Amino acid sequence: MQRRNHWLAAGALAIAGALALSACGSGFSSTTGSGSKGLTSSKKALTVLIGSSGDAETAAVKSAVADWSSSSGTKATVLPATNLTQQLSQGFASGKPADVFYLSTDALAGYASNGSLLAYGDQLPNKSDFYPSLVKSFTYNNKFYCAPKDFSTLQLEINTDKWKAAGLTDADIPTTWDQLDAVSKKLTTGKTTGLVMSGQYARVGAFMTQAGGNLMNADSTKATADSAANVTALTFVQKMLKEGDLKFAKDVGAGWGGEALGKGLAAMTIEGNWITGGMTADYPKIKYTVNPLPAGPVGKGTLQFTNCWGIAADSPNQAAALKLVEKLTSASDQLAFSKAFGPMPSIQSAASAWKSANPALVPFLDAAAYAQGVPTAKGAADVVADFDSKIETLKTADPKAILQATQTNLQALIK
Amino acid sequence: MTTTVRQSPRLRMRRGTGIRKGEAASGWLFTTPMLVLLGLFLVIPVLMALWVSFSDWSGRGSPFSSGVSFTGLKNYSSVLTGGGLAEQNFGVALKNNAWYVVLVVPLQTALSLFLAVLVNRQILRGRGFFRTAFYFPSVTSSVAITVLWLFLFSSTGAVNKLISFVGVTGPNWFNEPAGIFHFGITNGPGFLVNNSTLGVAWWDWVGGPSFAMFALILLAVFTTSGTFMLLFLAALQNISGEVQEAAMVDGANGWQRFWRITLPQLRPTLFTVLTLGLIGCWQVFDQIYTGTQGGPAKTTLTPAYLSYQTSFQDQQWGQGAAIAFILFAIIVFFTLVQRWVLADRKVSKRRLRAYRIPGSKR
Structure with a gap:
């Protein structure tokens, strides 16, 4: 009991402590001069805060930053965050945030609206090289805030052995929803379910885009959750759930699609390119292929996920930070990151090099042409979390009611 | 100066002169360090x-800077009556936590009292061992125990294996959002489904905690019972044996002695245990933060975690702080209610009758 009391006390103290620090924190505007293009510049060292997926990522970023540091003469330290959002918030509140940091699409609007972020996107020399849909994800109030770090898309992964065992060939790889349903039925035997994926917007949403819908429009300025396209998508997913050819990962006792595929609980799953790392590490013996998701009634569609390199408005050395980001988003660095921990480069000029290095994963990058982003309006993450909580019970719920409730919640955000 | 001399000794003492x-x-001087610390880090x-x-503080810079303005009760009203997602989330969190309190507090109190009585018995061999064993969960890190729990209660975990021996297929505990009272029933009666409080349908309010929350x-019962056992044990050892002996002489059996003699004497400890519980x-908070993060389907969301989430993840600092203060008010309210219920009162006439000597006129 004591410990629990401590926790709330600690929580209250953490919030309050952040406030207290912010009250005492001295601004550093006096110590910094303005460089070119209105950026601050000084001799101060940079701090880079990253939400790392593991040792491989931390090491890769550290070495890239160290390279830049020795060539530019500006010191820079990489800090892997234990809880990125919390540490970022504390930094912004205290007025001494990290200079450069990972920033997710759903956190952008919140930090941009309170002025914590530097909108440097337009100052990037290779601005037009980034995929336009990624640029859109990091545009808030018509300002391009930060350089996309990398991205991932969802595709269909198939267990090769189970596919063959069911008597299926390459010609059977589904290109329509009906075909997906049919092969999934064939692959469902015993403990194996044809298709297993996580029951959340970040997977089910792919079906919405294939039907021509999504929760919000591309700019996240309009709620489109209750569109007929979304109803079609959810109804199809529900149909497959009811037939038992599709199950959510948690219902087969797996944490995510990759685990279900690895443990043989699924013959197919829908995941992004991060699955390669997970499979190599945990289930190296499982053979699988990456295939494009089937097209829906309106055409091809999938979701993309991305992070950017944020720069703090309160950073005393924005000019150096921008230089660092330029280096980290260069083709050579992004390809090195990709080799180390798997994400796809966010610039178009690195695409062909990536494809030739990863021939088996080409469908992931090809999707850049048609993939759609997730909602980025302020507070959208909360609405998506609410939507996810309802999707878990999609099998028995009314798709229209779920979408209607989400529509109401999204509309409340953009008022 | 002359006035001081004329004052009475009492007054002089109060003024701080003399010995x-x-x-x-x-x-x-001696209390200053503590006062400063408390003031700086608490008040x-x-x-x-x-x-x-x-206020409408957005999370950047000082909340007392010029850009932050007073917004009245706006943060409170959006949580309590807003009709939006904020109200629904708070309603769900309140529902989850209310069930948690309703089940944990009585269970842990009863269990800890039971354990304390057991290990207090003189005839028990190896009392020291049992006392340590029962107290052990309390000294283990709650994060470690939460992780252990996630394994025990996984769909193929030890707990489900155990209940499969009696022919029951266990639920997928930490992924099962259904309430334990309507597991399997999908549709409730109309008046429960269509009426709602704080954005949560009555049907969901009565559904009980989800399997994950359960x-x-x-x-919680497992980890905290040991701590409270210790409190009860200390209280039990403070009770003098004479009263017990007197009761034995009067012919009270063990059961009666426990309810009529021991328990009433434990009332102050009982109040402490119930209040702390x-x-x-x-x-x-910490079990939610390390274990479930509010899932599945928000059924383990609690106001404390919601406050954290609203502030740090959604950047709605005002709302997060408002939730924390509403939680504070709830705790104070229930503590006062409990104090009132457990207050010492005169023995009622109905109760007095039980102590009447048989055969006497009244």
Whole structure:
């Protein structure tokens, strides 16, 4: 009991402590001069805060930053965050945030609206090289805030052995929803379910885009959750759930699609390119292929996920930070990151090099042409979390009611 | 100066002269470090958080800077009556936590009292061992126990294996959002489904904790019973044996002695245990933070975690602070209610009758 009391006390103290620090924190505007293009510049060292997926990522970023540091003469330290959002918030509140940091699409609007972020996107020399849909994800109030770090898309992964065992060939790889349903039925035997994926917007949403819908429009300025396209998508997913050819990962006792595929609980799953790392590490013996998701009634569609390199408005050395980001988003660095921990480069000029290095994963990058982003309006993450909580019970719920409730919640955000 | 001389000795003492001169000053001197610490790390932060709950502070820079303005009860009203997602989330969190309190507090109190009575018995061999064993969960890190629990209660975990021996297929505990009282029933009666409080349908209010929350309830009972056992044990050892002997002479059996003699004497400890339990339960945070993050389907969301999430993840600092203060009000309210219920009162006439000597006229 004591410990629990401590926790709330600690929580209250953490919030309050952040406030207290912010009250005492001295601004550093006096110590910094303005460089070119209105950026601050000084001799101060940079701090880079990253939400790392593991040792491989931390090491890769550290070495890239160290390279830049020795060539530019500006010191820079990489800090892997234990809880990125919390540490970022504390930094912004205290007025001494990290200079450069990972920033997710759903956190952008919140930090941009309170002025914590530097909108440097337009100052990037290779601005037009980034995929336009990624640029859109990091545009808030018509300002391009930060350089996309990398991205991932969802595709269909198939267990090769189970596919063959069911008597299926390459010609059977589904290109329509009906075909997906049919092969999934064939692959469902015993403990194996044809298709297993996580029951959340970040997977089910792919079906919405294939039907021509999504929760919000591309700019996240309009709620489109209750569109007929979304109803079609959810109804199809529900149909497959009811037939038992599709199950959510948690219902087969797996944490995510990759685990279900690895443990043989699924013959197919829908995941992004991060699955390669997970499979190599945990289930190296499982053979699988990456295939494009089937097209829906309106055409091809999938979701993309991305992070950017944020720069703090309160950073005393924005000019150096921008230089660092330029280096980290260069083709050579992004390809090195990709080799180390798997994400796809966010610039178009690195695409062909990536494809030739990863021939088996080409469908992931090809999707850049048609993939759609997730909602980025302020507070959208909360609405998506609410939507996810309802999707878990999609099998028995009314798709229209779920979408209607989400529509109401999204509309409340953009008022 | 002359006036002081004429004063009575009593008054002079109060003014701090004579032999006790300087006592007040040293008193203040000795308490100053604690007062400063408390003020700096408790009172000021709480006041600042209170201000934030009434402001539109966005999380950047000082909440007292010029850009932050007073917004009245806006943060409170969006949580309590807004009709939007904020109200629904708070309703769900309140529902989850209310069930948590309703089940954990009585269970842990009863269990800890039971354990204390067991290990207090003189004839028990190896009392020291049992006392240590029962207290052990309390000294283990709650994060470690939460992780252990996640494994025990996984769909193929030890708990499900155990109940499969009696022919029951266990639920997928930490992924099962259905309430334990309507597991399997999907549609409730109309009046329960269509009426709602704080954005949560009555049907969901009465559904009980989800299986995931229920696992956390068992966890809380498991970890905290040891601590409270210790409190009860100390109280039991303070009870003099004479009263017990007197009761034995009067012919009271063990059961009667426990309910009529022991338990009434434990009342102050009982109040402490219930109060600490109640406060701790309303503040449940670390199991949620490390274990479930509010899932599945928000059924383990609690106000304390919601406050954290609203502030740090959604950047709605005012709302997060407002939730924390509403939680504070709830805890104070229930503590007062409990104090009132457990207050010492005169024995009622109905009760007195039980102690009447048989055969006497009244």
